[in-house]
Amino acid sequence: MKIKVQMSMVLNLDKCIGCHTCSIPCKNVWTTREGAEYMWFNNVETKPGIGYPREWENQSKHKGGWVMDGGQLRLTAGGRLQKVARVFHNPDLPVIDDYYEPWDYDYASLITAPHKNHQPSIRPKSQLTGEPMQIKWGPNWDDDLAGVCETGARDVNFSGLDHAIYLSFKQVFMFYLPRLCEHCLNPACVASCPSGAMYKRDEDGIVLVDQERCRGWRYCVSGCPYKKVYFNWRTHRSEKCIFCYPRLEAGLTTLCAHSCVGRIRYVGVVLYDADRIHEAASATPDKDVYPAHLDLFLDPSDPETIAAAANQRIPEHVMAAARRSPIYTLAKTWQLALPLHPEFRTLPMVWYIPPLSPVEALAGNEDIRTAVDNLRIPVKYLANLLTAGNEEPVRLALKRLAAVRAYMRSVRVEKKPDDTIAASVGLDTATLLKMYDLLAIAKLEDRFVVPTATHLDKNPLHTIKGCAGFPDYR
Numbered sequence: 001m002k003i004k005v006q007m008s009m010v011l012n013l014d015k016c017i018g019c020h021t022c023s024i025p026c027k028n029v030w031t032t033r034e035g036a037e038y039m040w041f042n043n044v045e046t047k048p049g050i051g052y053p054r055e056w057e058n059q060s061k062h063k064g065g066w067v068m069d070g071g072q073l074r075l076t077a078g079g080r081l082q083k084v085a086r087v088f089h090n091p092d093l094p095v096i097d098d099y100y101e102p103w104d105y106d107y108a109s110l111i112t113a114p115h116k117n118h119q120p121s122i123r124p125k126s127q128l129t130g131e132p133m134q135i136k137w138g139p140n141w142d143d144d145l146a147g148v149c150e151t152g153a154r155d156v157n158f159s160g161l162d163h164a165i166y167l168s169f170k171q172v173f174m175f176y177l178p179r180l181c182e183h184c185l186n187p188a189c190v191a192s193c194p195s196g197a198m199y200k201r202d203e204d205g206i207v208l209v210d211q212e213r214c215r216g217w218r219y220c221v222s223g224c225p226y227k228k229v230y231f232n233w234r235t236h237r238s239e240k241c242i243f244c245y246p247r248l249e250a251g252l253t254t255l256c257a258h259s260c261v262g263r264i265r266y267v268g269v270v271l272y273d274a275d276r277i278h279e280a281a282s283a284t285p286d287k288d289v290y291p292a293h294l295d296l297f298l299d300p301s302d303p304e305t306i307a308a309a310a311n312q313r314i315p316e317h318v319m320a321a322a323r324r325s326p327i328y329t330l331a332k333t334w335q336l337a338l339p340l341h342p343e344f345r346t347l348p349m350v351w352y353i354p355p356l357s358p359v360e361a362l363a364g365n366e367d368i369r370t371a372v373d374n375l376r377i378p379v380k381y382l383a384n385l386l387t388a389g390n391e392e393p394v395r396l397a398l399k400r401l402a403a404v405r406a407y408m409r410s411v412r413v414e415k416k417p418d419d420t421i422a423a424s425v426g427l428d429t430a431t432l433l434k435m436y437d438l439l440a441i442a443k444l445e446d447r448f449v450v451p452t453a454t455h456l457d458k459n460p461l462h463t464i465k466g467c468a469g470f471p472d473y474r
């Protein structure tokens, strides 16, 4: 057993309000430079929709991630020979119009315009060419279902469903999907890079691009099935989300998580067995990848894991953080959080709690075990997004979320706590109350359990609380 530590995130889609606040500090801090204008390391998409870049989920078009081929795990885009053949033209790459042509406005002309009868206006100007341009697509083009009647048919998550029915006015549904690099355990971007510039950090699993070694081949861009590596047209290097590692090393959480208005994000470490990555990524059929992935996670309270971790010199404060990890609790213990498109086989480490809303069906007397199938968002759609089409894990997570709501309703509204609710979803009331605490009212120190880099602070208490050597500004 080879124990590795992975920084991970869980996002509770039940609470995302689509405000895009998370994207803004990320943009302001990491991608305001020339050549990076079109990059959004964190973006928020509306589902149904085809997202940013367009149709990133459609691997028959973009050929990202891994596939099982004759019992072997291989990159969808092919190996070294295929790369050499495409060295001058890689047809799998998204083009700038799939992201969007970044633009700005000449704001100065508003102030300097001469006095006229009409209010002055300014035209959009391309940030690539400096020329006036017509805006035809943007990173949030299908925000709040805008244009979904045209683009919805291309949303791959409607597989097995009649999209026309669900996009009709009376039955339409939507929810938000914030996205960032998944810092995968089996990253296709790293495996696709011919220069060895992409790498996964040993100490916390964050995936980075060595700017000195990158030669701008862009195979990482096409290899990533989540399309979360971007090519900087000015420096001719690839760039990506760095999981705010300078902040994490100081015990702080990422900018997107810290700024999240809906408090939907959780950040923490997960211990996993690196010896079994290949086995998990090779699980067949596709729906078996999620349980195999979950099986890699190690219980940080298990004496065998603790002894092995001590042997492998994993610092005690990291183990303490792993024991308090909200990620382990939400993904493994309660099985509320699920991976995004596990069928891409990269073993992503940003997981999602499926959205339950709208909640009307749960407010009546309907049994919560059946109510989840009557929610507006089809379980099948969520399963296509999160569990390679397997509806059972999604149904279990939704039932448990519904049980928390139903129990708290019995306490707060009906004033008659109903202890039968927990048993109906295979839990006890104490666990439902813990779920309520973590999902609804958790404080910063419970949502973000980030161990500092060991060289900064040897005091485990500081590291667990989060702010080694820095004033506690919370």
Ligand code: SF4
Residues within 6 Å of the ligand: 180, 181, 182, 183, 184, 187, 188, 189, 190, 207, 223, 224, 225, 226, 227, 228, 229, 240, 346
């Ligand atoms: S999501 Fe991130 S780590 Fe995973 S393949 Fe894409 S760029 Fe690499």
Ligand code: SF4
Residues within 6 Å of the ligand: 015, 016, 017, 018, 019, 020, 021, 022, 023, 044, 176, 178, 259, 260, 261, 262, 263, 264
């Ligand atoms: S800040 Fe939070 S609530 Fe707002 S869009 Fe981002 S993830 Fe959703």
